[in-house]
Amino acid sequence: MNAAPVLIGYSVAVGFVAPRLMLRAGWPHRAPALAVAVWHTLAVSFSIGIALSAYNLAMPTEHVHAGLTGLLHSCGLDVGADRPGPGTADRLAVGVPAAIAIALAGSFAFHLTRARRARTEHREALDLVGRHSPRLSATVLPYDIPAAYCLPGRRPRIVISDAAVRELTPAQVGAVLEHEQAHISGRHHLALAAVEAFHSVFRRLPLARHAREQTALLLEMVADDRALRSHSDEVLATAMYEMAAARAPKGALAAGGHTVLIRLKRILGPRKAPHPALWGSIAATAVAVLLLPLLFACPPGLG
Template sequence: MSVAVCLLLYGFAVAVLAPRVLRRISASGAAPRIAVAAWVAVMISTLLAWTVTVTIIVVDIGTHKISVLPARFLDTCLLHLHDAAVGHYGRHLQTGLLVLSFFAALAGLVVAFRLATTLWRSRRSTIEHAHMARLAGRHHPELDAVILDVDHPAAYCVAGKPHTIVVSRGVLTALDDHHLEAVLSHERAHLIGRHHLLLTLTRGLATVLPRIQLFTIGAAEVARLLEMLADDAAARIHGRDTVLQALLTMAALPEQSDTTHAVLRARVRRLSEPPRSHSRTAAVAATLTAMLIPVAALIAAATGIEVCLT
């Protein structure tokens, strides 16, 4: 089977099967760092597989260089496609294939342009948000955070120049000093780990390709797992119980969205009932397997291309 067909089938298989499999693997949050790596690796490898597939087909139709290859490297499907591209089946079909390849390449360029535009707009919006938060609030030197004088509960970080941690008056009123420090450590962990870069990438892919669950579900799962990673970082400094009590207090505050409450409940459940050691081991093993599959596929594809071109 040809490299193009292998990559095409791989991309569609992963796009369909990976969301359900990876979601089950990462549900407990047993190994959030590796689970995040698995989601990102699968999303990127799927995009690469589709990109290489389109490139191979367009180059084949445009240059006809595939005709110098032995037939054993190609499927019957691509052989017929090549014959049609060089005009063996008539000019009408040849013209149709050339037009189809042009639109396939154009669609790939449009997706790439939209993704680049989305990432650039997200970056600009984040920087402007950080600037407006510093203007609207007051800097608290001891907390190294910007305080907003609003009762709505909010505690978040914004990547910018410089990075900014924002805390509302409602959170300051509800939390004591120890719990507030745990919340601030959680937000600092996001900034130190550069979690905003992963969020920007995954949310950008979900925006550009909203009908593909691999990217929409993946963006939500990566965001949830990054929250758990930041919880672990805060727990190493202040202790698991302190972080848990801070989350319980935050979860009890009113005027929060259903999504925020759902994420908080998941984080509370994970901290109150840590995953067992065998669950963690199983999650790590399964996630590593999910990461190695796309890597192996790309290596096989690269090897196949090299063999075909020699």
């Protein structure tokens, strides 16, 4: 039996139905790190499902080919002499999945390189106009709007405007710096590059669009939770409010931005950690989703 129909149906469910279920669920904002992992797992599973679908379509079973040949004959087309040989099918079966893998890997490398180049150029500008503060372990930038962001990568750097240093309390500045340090230590730029690469290859897919948007939001929540370990809700929320209008340069991750309102509601509203049973069931489901396309493509033998 050819597994292509099952794999195609599975890929459609992951690419179109799963994002709706994730967006309607309440747990992702309670466990943002786990939610990021689930979004990435769905992207990987979809990629595997599409690649295996292409493989199985290129290697159809004999009776499927005979049925298609008979259909074409009934339409007056003689395709007997044009039947592709085994070598052609083999090349398609390997080439199409390989092309998908190469496109994803190449896109990931492209986004990483482009962001790294932008960060390098920005660091050079900061060396000219900014000053390093040993007390803050950050670069202070002359800017009349409270702002803070980080430049992750091999030479990470946290940047804060002098307006933020002047107008925020020491506790608020500490919470902001802790937020930015969470982005650096968590290597969040790699997770963002991964979903950007997936979106570039599957641009019209709902999963690709929502995975990119939600990953950016959820990673900010992960950094917020890191800051809340040592600072109160009020301190972080007021600091975020003061920096809501700030924008980060390309390749940087900022504490402010367009996600502030959603994050403020989360911080100031009632928060409840997910039950360990819920956490475990979601993690187990994510693992199963990752393995399902392989099980569909290689079903256990009967008998």
